[in-house]
Amino acid sequence: MFHAFVKVMLVSICFGFLPLKIYAVPTSGGTTPGLMAYLEGLDDLSQGQFPEAVAALSRALEASGDDPDYVLSRGIAETLAEQFQPAMKDFKRYQKLGGKGREAELWTYIAEAMSGTVIPEHSIQGPRSSQGREEEFEGYQEEQGFGIPGHMIQGRDDYPTAYASFVYYEMANSYGKARRSGGNIKTGPIRENMIKAGLWFAKRFLKRPDLAPAHFARAKQLHEAKQFDAALREIGFARAAYPDDPDVLYISANSWLSLGRPATARREFTLSLTYRTNFAAAYLGRAMAAAQWGDAKRSRTDLEIAAKLDASSTKKSRSSIEAELKKQHADGTPDKLLTALDQAAQTGAPLDQLIDLASKVHKTMGEKRLRYDETYQDKLRILEDAVRAHPKNPDDLASLAEYMLSESDNRGESVEPRRETLFYRWQESAEKERLRAIEILDRALALSPKHVKATIQKAIALSMLRRYDQAEQLADEALKSAGNNPDALRLYAKFRSMRANQYSAEASSLRQTRCTSSTSTETRYDGVYEITTTTCYPPSPADLNRADQLDTAATGLREKARAAMEAAIKAARGTVDRYLIQSDLHIWSGNYDAAQQTLMDAVKLYPESLDAQDALVDLYAKTGQNVKAEEQQSVARQMIHTTAAPMLRLAWDQITKTAWQGARARLTAARQIDPVDARIPAYLGVVMEEEGKTKESIAAFWVALALEEARLCLDEPSANNGTFLTRNPLDFGLAIQSRFHLAHLFEPAKKQKEGIDLYLASLRYEPRMQPGWESWQMFTAMLPDQ
Numbered sequence: 001m002f003h004a005f006v007k008v009m010l011v012s013i014c015f016g017f018l019p020l021k022i023y024a025v026p027t028s029g030g031t032t033p034g035l036m037a038y039l040e041g042l043d044d045l046s047q048g049q050f051p052e053a054v055a056a057l058s059r060a061l062e063a064s065g066d067d068p069d070y071v072l073s074r075g076i077a078e079t080l081a082e083q084f085q086p087a088m089k090d091f092k093r094y095q096k097l098g099g100k101g102r103e104a105e106l107w108t109y110i111a112e113a114m115s116g117t118v119i120p121e122h123s124i125q126g127p128r129s130s131q132g133r134e135e136e137f138e139g140y141q142e143e144q145g146f147g148i149p150g151h152m153i154q155g156r157d158d159y160p161t162a163y164a165s166f167v168y169y170e171m172a173n174s175y176g177k178a179r180r181s182g183g184n185i186k187t188g189p190i191r192e193n194m195i196k197a198g199l200w201f202a203k204r205f206l207k208r209p210d211l212a213p214a215h216f217a218r219a220k221q222l223h224e225a226k227q228f229d230a231a232l233r234e235i236g237f238a239r240a241a242y243p244d245d246p247d248v249l250y251i252s253a254n255s256w257l258s259l260g261r262p263a264t265a266r267r268e269f270t271l272s273l274t275y276r277t278n279f280a281a282a283y284l285g286r287a288m289a290a291a292q293w294g295d296a297k298r299s300r301t302d303l304e305i306a307a308k309l310d311a312s313s314t315k316k317s318r319s320s321i322e323a324e325l326k327k328q329h330a331d332g333t334p335d336k337l338l339t340a341l342d343q344a345a346q347t348g349a350p351l352d353q354l355i356d357l358a359s360k361v362h363k364t365m366g367e368k369r370l371r372y373d374e375t376y377q378d379k380l381r382i383l384e385d386a387v388r389a390h391p392k393n394p395d396d397l398a399s400l401a402e403y404m405l406s407e408s409d410n411r412g413e414s415v416e417p418r419r420e421t422l423f424y425r426w427q428e429s430a431e432k433e434r435l436r437a438i439e440i441l442d443r444a445l446a447l448s449p450k451h452v453k454a455t456i457q458k459a460i461a462l463s464m465l466r467r468y469d470q471a472e473q474l475a476d477e478a479l480k481s482a483g484n485n486p487d488a489l490r491l492y493a494k495f496r497s498m499r500a501n502q503y504s505a506e507a508s509s510l511r512q513t514r515c516t517s518s519t520s521t522e523t524r525y526d527g528v529y530e531i532t533t534t535t536c537y538p539p540s541p542a543d544l545n546r547a548d549q550l551d552t553a554a555t556g557l558r559e560k561a562r563a564a565m566e567a568a569i570k571a572a573r574g575t576v577d578r579y580l581i582q583s584d585l586h587i588w589s590g591n592y593d594a595a596q597q598t599l600m601d602a603v604k605l606y607p608e609s610l611d612a613q614d615a616l617v618d619l620y621a622k623t624g625q626n627v628k629a630e631e632q633q634s635v636a637r638q639m640i641h642t643t644a645a646p647m648l649r650l651a652w653d654q655i656t657k658t659a660w661q662g663a664r665a666r667l668t669a670a671r672q673i674d675p676v677d678a679r680i681p682a683y684l685g686v687v688m689e690e691e692g693k694t695k696e697s698i699a700a701f702w703v704a705l706a707l708e709e710a711r712l713c714l715d716e717p718s719a720n721n722g723t724f725l726t727r728n729p730l731d732f733g734l735a736i737q738s739r740f741h742l743a744h745l746f747e748p749a750k751k752q753k754e755g756i757d758l759y760l761a762s763l764r765y766e767p768r769m770q771p772g773w774e775s776w777q778m779f780t781a782m783l784p785d786q
Contacts, residue, residue, distance in 0.1 A: 046202035100158070175194070286298070344357055362711060373424060663687050
């Protein structure tokens with residue numbers, strides 16, 4: 001009974017030069033002394049240093065004049081510093097200076113409740129001075145009291161409801177009552193509430209976009225001073241305004257690396273390099289991050305690239321990177337080490353020993369693993385290098401834009417039904433990438449106005465952006481000027497096929513039930529919380545009518561394009577495009593068997609073609625061959641990203657159907673693809689548990705837990721001194737579920753202490769989670785038995 005109680009309690013608690021893009025570069029031009037003093041004041045507010053905040057904000061006003069936001073911030077700092085009369089004057093001044101919103105008035109009510117002083121405008125009833133001066137109401141509190149209109153608590157664009165409710169009811173009222181009764185207002189819950197109020201206000205204002213240049217300037221200073229945790233805090237604010245700036249991303253990456261988070265740093269370095277592919281310092285940083293995971297292939301590749309860009313810096317860094325590679329080297333192969341881990345788990349080896357073995361599995365898998373974000377960045381570098389080498393060659397510019405367009409539909413995976421798609425690379429938006437591709441194509445067309453590939457690629461880009469009329473005009477112009485040029489025919493046919501398929505896809509979408517989710521963020525003192533609402537709508541009569549119109553339009557486009565498609569098939573002999581165009585013609589005619597055979601021939605002859613692989617996956621899915629679609633996608637994904645996701649989806653489906661043998665077969669295939677994916681032994685643990693094989697289930701969950709703990713340990717400093725750099729709560733979900741399952745499996749054996757230890761160990765993940773973790777559904781969406 002006690003064991004079950006602990007579990008219930010824990011569950012309730014734990015839930016170079018190539019201007020291919022014009023960046024909005026964060027400059028130091030806007031970092032005036034007044035602005036920097038203002039940020040210092042907000043920092044002091046967030047740390048509960050209220051008198052210091054008043055002083056800093058006063059300096060900001062002296063340096064910058066009559067900025068109403070500075071006045072409001074100082075008024076709040078004065079309120080929390082218990083300087084109530086100056087605070088009320090600042091709130092009045094804010095309104096006279098034209099400050100927007102109701103926050104100054106809200107804090108006037110707060111200052112009144114805390115001080116016992118009411119301004120004439122807020123007087124309810126009672127004696128007032130004939131001069132209208134503010135008076136103390138100490139003797140009249142019981143008779144008169146303090147209040148606030150309800151509409152002041154209701155959130156709008158100026159502040160959220162939860163914030164107003166907290167600062168007035170929980171902070172100000174509690175303070176006022178304690179002051180009147182002679183209670184303690186210097187320490188304890190009242191003082192803690194004041195600190196929370198200051199932090200909550202400061203975090204809301206620190207996020208303002210106009211402060212981003214100052215945040216970036218401070219981040220650079222802190223980074224140079226090796227105050228990396230503080231630098232990350234500033235980068236977090238700057239990044240909202242500059243999400244794709246390579247310098248901002250580099251400081252983030254190097255700070256994570258310096259703080260002992262190499263896997264996190266590696267992703268950030270890759271993102272920085274995506275936006276500046278000739279950034280030598282970022283290559284050196286990623287080389288070190290990869291070395292700390294034992295990935296010699298990535299590390300040495302980046303060293304060689306960096307050497308061509310900055311030989312001097314590379315020479316200085318090479319020895320330390322090579323030393324790290326030697327230190328992190330693990331003997332053996334992933335398969336053999338994973339077998340050793342299995343055997344150790346079966347014999348009851350302690351968790352520390354299992355984690356050590358699991359770490360070696362991760363390290364030996366490092367060189368073998370493909371990461372799509374790095375695959376994408378590597379290809380961009382090659383294409384941009386070609387443009388840098390031949391800046392006047394429109395072919396190279398068109399090839400770069402073509403690749404960006406082809407990959408603008410981001411790739412990702414979703415295994416667990418109740419989890420969102422996990423994308424393989426970060427993308428601000430597909431639209432921005434397509435607009436950037438158009439900029440590059442415009443450069444190509446400026447060099448060669450009748451360049452066929454650039455023209456049709458621009459038509460494709462415009463079509464992706466739903467600028468259909470412009471796209472049609474460009475495509476027809478390209479074909480007219482090119483005549484019977486084979487490449488022109490091939491590209492024109494691809495465009496026509498894409499346009500017709502777009503209409504069909506849009507028609508199909510209109511006939512489906514649509515679900516929309518709206519997410520609002522609410523900034524509180526301890527972080528930003530997201531609230532998501534999902535609503536589903538069946539297709540309306542107007543939707544169905546529009547779908548019929550689109551189908552008719554698609555048929556018309558196909559008839560118009562058929563002659564061009566047939567000519568393109570002849571022109572595209574010896575290329576994969578011949579098969580792709582032919583399969584489209586078969587699909588248009590309703591001959592899906594012929595289309596399938598054509599695409600199967602394509603992937604056999606051109607196995608490296610992602611277009612052919614993806615087309616076959618889509619056709620399998622479209623014709624209801626879901627198992628074949630997953631199997632083919634498993635093949636396709638391994639070309640760009642190591643993942644067992646397709647096999648895991650099939651295994652999940654088999655488990656929910658109690659098809660245990662089929663599930664084990666899929667999990668065996670998944671393990672061959674990605675030996676370090678802890679979901680594989682965790683799913684196997686579920687299968688064994690359902691089959692009544694308790695011993696085997698326990699061993700499988702120990703392996704899953706060890707792989708997850710090893711992954712986390714390899715991306716955390718060896719010594720944290722009791723403090724943690726928080727991370728996404730989902731990073732802990734599978735480890736927590738593994739511990740819960742192990743504890744449950746120990747119950748029949750009456751291993752109460754071991755079970756309780758596992759439950760209690762789950763609590764220790766909480767300090768490592770990002771704020772707002774309570775709203776994440778990571779514990780009920782991890783395994784197929786839930």
